[in-house]
Amino acid sequence: MAETPWLDDDEMAAWLALVGVLLRLGPALDSQAQRDAGMTHFDYQVMAMLSGAPERRLAMSELAARTNSSLSRLSHVVKKLEARGWLARSPSPTNRRVTECELTTHGYDVLVAAAPGHVSAVRQLVFDGLSPEQVRQLVAIATTVRANLDASDLRTLDG
Amino acid sequence: MAETPWLDDDEMAAWLALVGVLLRLGPALDSQAQRDAGMTHFDYQVMAMLSGAPERRLAMSELAARTNSSLSRLSHVVKKLEARGWLARSPSPTNRRVTECELTTHGYDVLVAAAPGHVSAVRQLVFDGLSPEQVRQLVAIATTVRANLDASDLRTLDG
DNA sequence: GAGAACAACTTGAAGTTTCAAGTATTCCGG
DNA sequence: CCGGAATACTTGAAACTTCAAGTTGTTCTC
Numbered sequence: 001m002a003e004t005p006w007l008d009d010d011e012m013a014a015w016l017a018l019v020g021v022l023l024r025l026g027p028a029l030d031s032q033a034q035r036d037a038g039m040t041h042f043d044y045q046v047m048a049m050l051s052g053a054p055e056r057r058l059a060m061s062e063l064a065a066r067t068n069s070s071l072s073r074l075s076h077v078v079k080k081l082e083a084r085g086w087l088a089r090s091p092s093p094t095n096r097r098v099t100e101c102e103l104t105t106h107g108y109d110v111l112v113a114a115a116p117g118h119v120s121a122v123r124q125l126v127f128d129g130l131s132p133e134q135v136r137q138l139v140a141i142a143t144t145v146r147a148n149l150d151a152s153d154l155r156t157l158d159g
Numbered sequence: 160m161a162e163t164p165w166l167d168d169d170e171m172a173a174w175l176a177l178v179g180v181l182l183r184l185g186p187a188l189d190s191q192a193q194r195d196a197g198m199t200h201f202d203y204q205v206m207a208m209l210s211g212a213p214e215r216r217l218a219m220s221e222l223a224a225r226t227n228s229s230l231s232r233l234s235h236v237v238k239k240l241e242a243r244g245w246l247a248r249s250p251s252p253t254n255r256r257v258t259e260c261e262l263t264t265h266g267y268d269v270l271v272a273a274a275p276g277h278v279s280a281v282r283q284l285v286f287d288g289l290s291p292e293q294v295r296q297l298v299a300i301a302t303t304v305r306a307n308l309d310a311s312d313l314r315t316l317d318g
Numbered sequence: 319g320a321g322a323a324c325a326a327c328t329t330g331a332a333g334t335t336t337c338a339a340g341t342a343t344t345c346c347g348g
Numbered sequence: 349c350c351g352g353a354a355t356a357c358t359t360g361a362a363a364c365t366t367c368a369a370g371t372t373g374t375t376c377t378c
Contacts, residue, residue, distance in 0.1 A: 006278060010294045011286055017301030018285065019204070023227035024308045026181060027336085040364080045178070061326060068182035073365055075328055080364095097326045097373040119165060125311055126177065127170055129303045135169045137296045142176035144288045149183045152284055186366085199334080220356060232335055234358055239334095256343040256356045 025125060032121040037114035042067070044118055046077060047111045050087060050103040057102040059092060086110055184284060191280040196273035201226070203277055205236060206245060206262060206270045215262040218251060222260055245269055 007015060029041040037044070049066045050056050058066070064074045078101055081087050086107030092098035103111070127135065166174060188200040196203070208225045209215050217225070223233045237260055240246050245266030251257035262270070286294065 005282075007281070007286075010291065010298065014294050014297045014301065015281060015285065017298055017305060020227050020305045021301050021308070022181065022184060023201075025304070026185070028308055028311060030336090042182075042364090059326085068179050070366075071327060072329090072367080076365075079328090095326090095374080099327065122166070122174060123164075125307050126174065126304055127166075128307050130300060132169065134296070134300050134303075135173050137293070138173045138300055139169065139176055141289060141293050141297055141300075142173065142180050144293075145184070145285055146176060146179045148284050148287050149180070149187055152187060189366090201334090218356085229336075230357060231337080231359090235335075238358090254344080254356090258357065 028125055029121060033114065033118060036117040037110070039110075039114065040077075041118075042069070042073075043077060043081060044111070044114060046074070046081065047086060047103060047107055048115075050101060051108060051111055055102070056108065057100050060089075060099045060101060063101055081107070187284055188280060192273065192277060195276040196269070198269075198273065199236075200277075201228070201232075201236060202240060203270070203273060205233070205240065206266055207274075209246065209260060209262040210267060210270055215267065216259050219248075219258045219260060240266070 026041070033039050033041045033044050039047075045067045046063065049063060050058060060074060060078070061071060063078075064071045067074065069077075078087065078089065082089055085104060087101055087103050089099050089101055092100050130138070185200070192198050192200045192203050198206075204226050205222065208222060209217060219233060219237070220230060222237075223230045226233065228236075237246065237248065241248055244263060246260055246262050248258050248260055251259050289297070
């Protein structure tokens with residue numbers, strides 16, 4: 001751990017505010033999606049990523065990467081969504097250890113129906129009151145943090 | 160829902176980056192805290208908030224507010240931490256429906272031992288690579304988003 | 319071209335969080 | 349000061365996520 005310089009005032013303020021967002025935004029999005037569309041925010045993300053892929057199809061591991069989730073988490077969720085008929089799994093024709101996931105027509109319809117409410121929630125919860133300038137700042141900041149997270153994944157923290 | 164203007168390019172970029180952070184930062188912090196201190200990041204937050212309060216004591220509802228959690232979630236977690244001897248509950252002397260929570264000496268020691276690893280993780284995962292300018296921007300942005308979240312809590316979304 | 323590592327999943331159990339009730343206490347209007 | 353609302357929690361069940369294996373298939377190395 002070596003030496004650990006404490007957080008300065010700005011950093012502490014940023015950290016507290018960020019934790020507040022972290023802890024509240026997830027539940028808030030889940031609650032909206034659950035109420036309006038009977039799905040989790042993560043369910044929505046999975047279907048949205050599929051809908052944007054060619055053929056509305058992706059390998060599980062690729063889908064996990066694009067939804068920022070573990071393969072295990074994805075596997076459980078996909079099983080649930082498959083049971084609802086919103087997507088279907090099938091073995092990849094080219095690599096037999098790969099499972100591909102495809103959004104069904106029904107799933108696509110459900111996604112389309114859920115989209116406006118989702119976008120409206122994101123607007124209300126995140127972008128309301130932010131200037132265009134701040135939105136650009138947010139892109140830069142969040143991108144840097146994501147890079148930090150990716151780097152730490154590899155080093156399992158602390159190196 | 161009224162009309163729903165879609166997200167523009169900057170907003171979409173910000174949203175995707177933010178979701179990435181949202182989905183990865185929580186687990187990353189949990190994993191560090193679990194590995195180094197045998198606790199959840201949320202457990203840490205609870206104990207840290209108590210340690211900063213006068214007498215290291217707070218009512219459950221106040222603690223819930225300061226940790227951005229539901230009372231129910233807090234209640235379950237406090238029960239767990241109490242079983243470990245890290246904190247103790249007792250009825251408030253002044254208001255009989257209030258339960259107060261106090262960090263024990265042992266709990267304080269555990270917290271102090273966990274702090275350096277936690278701070279180091281926050282530094283590594285969040286602040287690494289951010290300029291002081293960006294840290295200040297983050298404060299402003301996160302504060303605005305928090306205000307949005309608070310506002311939506313009251314209106315239960317969509318008004 | 320075996321066998322060892324590795325990669326892509328799946329699964330069941332354990333831990334966490336939410337959800338829906340339920341209980342006890344305090345507040346407030348008449 | 350009575351009764352209905354609101355507040356402050358607690359609890360058990362359901363839903364979700366992680367964790368630790370386990371399976372099957374691919375790739376690499378000698």
